[in-house]
Amino acid sequence: MVTGKATPKLIGPDTVRGAIDLIEQYFEQGWSDGLPIVPPTEELVDRMVAAAGREPLEVVGVVPPRQGVATIEAIATNAVMAGCRPEYMPVVVAAVEALLDERFDVQGLQATSDPAAPLVIVSGPVVQQVGMNHGLGLFGHGSRANATIGRAVRLVLVNVGGGHPDSGDKSTLGAPSKYSYCIGVDVDSPWTQVHTEFGFAPEESCVTLYAADAPRGNNPAGSGSMEFALWILADSMANLNANIIHGGHAVVVLSPLIAHGLSEEGWTKAEVKSYLYERARVPLERVQRYKQRRYGRNQEAGDPYYWPRWLDVEEPGVMVPVVRSPDNILVLVAGDPARSRSAYCPARPYNRPVTTKVVIP
Amino acid sequence: MLDGIRFEETGKPAVVVATTHFVQLATSIKQSMHLAGLPLVVVPHPLGDRVVSGAKAALVAADIVKAVTQS
Numbered sequence: 131m132v133t134g135k136a137t138p139k140l141i142g143p144d145t146v147r148g149a150i151d152l153i154e155q156y157f158e159q160g161w162s163d164g165l166p167i168v169p170p171t172e173e174l175v176d177r178m179v180a181a182a183g184r185e186p187l188e189v190v191g192v193v194p195p196r197q198g199v200a201t202i203e204a205i206a207t208n209a210v211m212a213g214c215r216p217e218y219m220p221v222v223v224a225a226v227e228a229l230l231d232e233r234f235d236v237q238g239l240q241a242t243s244d245p246a247a248p249l250v251i252v253s254g255p256v257v258q259q260v261g262m263n264h265g266l267g268l269f270g271h272g273s274r275a276n277a278t279i280g281r282a283v284r285l286v287l288v289n290v291g292g293g294h295p296d297s298g299d300k301s302t303l304g305a306p307s308k309y310s311y312c313i314g315v316d317v318d319s320p321w322t323q324v325h326t327e328f329g330f331a332p333e334e335s336c337v338t339l340y341a342a343d344a345p346r347g348n349n350p351a352g353s354g355s356m357e358f359a360l361w362i363l364a365d366s367m368a369n370l371n372a373n374i375i376h377g378g379h380a381v382v383v384l385s386p387l388i389a390h391g392l393s394e395e396g397w398t399k400a401e402v403k404s405y406l407y408e409r410a411r412v413p414l415e416r417v418q419r420y421k422q423r424r425y426g427r428n429q430e431a432g433d434p435y436y437w438p439r440w441l442d443v444e445e446p447g448v449m450v451p452v453v454r455s456p457d458n459i460l461v462l463v464a465g466d467p468a469r470s471r472s473a474y475c476p477a478r479p480y481n482r483p484v485t486t487k488v489v490i491p
Numbered sequence: 492m493l494d495g496i497r498f499e500e501t502g503k504p505a506v507v508v509a510t511t512h513f514v515q516l517a518t519s520i521k522q523s524m525h526l527a528g529l530p531l532v533v534v535p536h537p538l539g540d541r542v543v544s545g546a547k548a549a550l551v552a553a554d555i556v557k558a559v560t561q562s
Contacts, residue, residue: 194493194520195492195493195516195519195520195523196519196523197523197524198523237493241516292519292523296515296516297515297516297519298516298519300513300516426540426541
């Protein structure tokens with residue numbers, strides 16, 4: 131087994147003053163996302179490593195662009211710094227495993243000028259076991275589990291991978307989601323758990339990772355029609371967003387009220403995906419105008435990442451689906467169960483979504 | 492930079508052309524990969540459309556040839 135080197139230990143005075151000095155020291159060293167970190171004392175890191183149930187120097191992967199080695203200990207150190215409780219560590223490890231899976235291509239995400247961030251989607255029993263938020267305020271503040279698991283992933287990208295703004299992270303505008311972007315889902319869903327779509331058993335807990343833009347909310351409240359919620363959602367997806375129109379993914383979140391209402395009307399998850407695929411489309415002439423203005427030429431046969439082969443570009447008034455297939459639409463159920471809301475997160479085509487199992491020792 | 496490194500690893504000579512805006516990132520990657528001596532040709536940022544890019548490429552064409560043929 132390839133093992134890494136032990137993470138350098140920083141041991142400061144065991145006092146409040148010592149802890150504050152360490153926090154400032156970490157700021158000075160650039161070992162932060164811009165917020166104060168929790169000083170990773172030897173005791174806290176050891177406890178976090180133990181919670182993973184794996185050897186501290188086991189190598190999970192290499193994080194670009196610095197090519198830093200992400201050992202279990204290095205991940206645990208950043209999880210402590212993020213403010214994670216030990217019981218979150220198996221989720222953090224699963225998220226980092228997905229991040230460093232070559233199908234995900236984290237190098238591209240670190241280097242992109244897009245405002246995308248790793249969206250950590252957690253499903254299965256672990257969501258409730260570790261107290262993750264899957265309801266009201268889903269994408270927002272207030273949940274220690276959601277905030278710190280997402281933050282741990284970002285700190286690994288920064289401290290192990292060198293993903294500092296400009297020197298290793300080239301996102302032009304950044305995004306609030308680059309601090310932390312983690313949600314629990316499908317606890318209150320009338321349909322199958324999301325990880326079963328990727329070959330995992332319903333009783334397993336998983337992390338599914340997308341390279342996604344920040345969520346855009348929709349408000350079909352008061353409509354009385356669940357189909358109206360999908361109609362509004364499809365409208366919000368139908369635009370020339372570059373991440374999508376090049377063959378990306380659409381991550382959509384339906385509140386339980388909408389999902390159960392649709393299910394009671396007989397809608398399956400597959401039918402929801404098909405509806406969105408059929409209606410989230412852009413006129414071909416607008417796509418070609420975009421191509422002309424951006425690249426100086428029309429879309430040509432054989433161009434990668436673009437519309438499906440079956441699209442008849444000679445057909446008058448043809449509409450281009452914003453994603454290549456209904457399979458590129460992920461439907462999640464989460465959020466305030468008492469309200470009719472949905473969200474749409476465009477995700478990059480260059481980073482394939484990856485699902486990994488959460489292994490609790 | 493990584494693309495250039497991958498080409499070199501397969502035995503194909505490679506030169507990375509970066510704009511001034513990406514010099515720091517390219518240098519950081521070279522150092523991380525312990526290949527500080529890999530050639531890097533720099534052009535003013537940004538690259539822009541084909542006309543602009545072509546003009547900037549012409550400025551450094553000789554530098555690129557020199558870098559890719561050096562031992």
